[in-house]
Amino acid sequence: MAYKCPRCGEPVQRGHSTGAQVAAGLVGALFYAAFGAFQCTKCGKIARNEFAPEDRAKMTTNSVLMVIGAMVLLVGVLWLVSG
Numbered sequence: 001m002a003y004k005c006p007r008c009g010e011p012v013q014r015g016h017s018t019g020a021q022v023a024a025g026l027v028g029a030l031f032y033a034a035f036g037a038f039q040c041t042k043c044g045k046i047a048r049n050e051f052a053p054e055d056r057a058k059m060t061t062n063s064v065l066m067v068i069g070a071m072v073l074l075v076g077v078l079w080l081v082s083g
């Protein structure tokens with residue numbers, strides 16, 4: 001799921017934070033990836049509202065899917081731990 005930078009057309013990457021991963025583990029990293037900012041290699045950080053409406057709709061869908069994935073993962077881990 002690569003998006004194009006609205007400024008230069010280069011592909012953007014999702015931002016990531018090692019700090020968030022250490023603090024909250026895999027679930028925290030997933031949440032951060034779902035809602036974090038996008039990063040263009042040329043322009044730096046790109047705000048969500050700079051993207052085209054259809055790209056923003058895709059991002060929202062992907063974010064929801066990622067959060068659902070994180071929840072399923074969390075429930076699975078809790079189930080394993082408690083069982």
Ligand SMILES: [Zn+2]
Nearest residue numbers: 005008040043
């Ligand atoms: Zn760019």
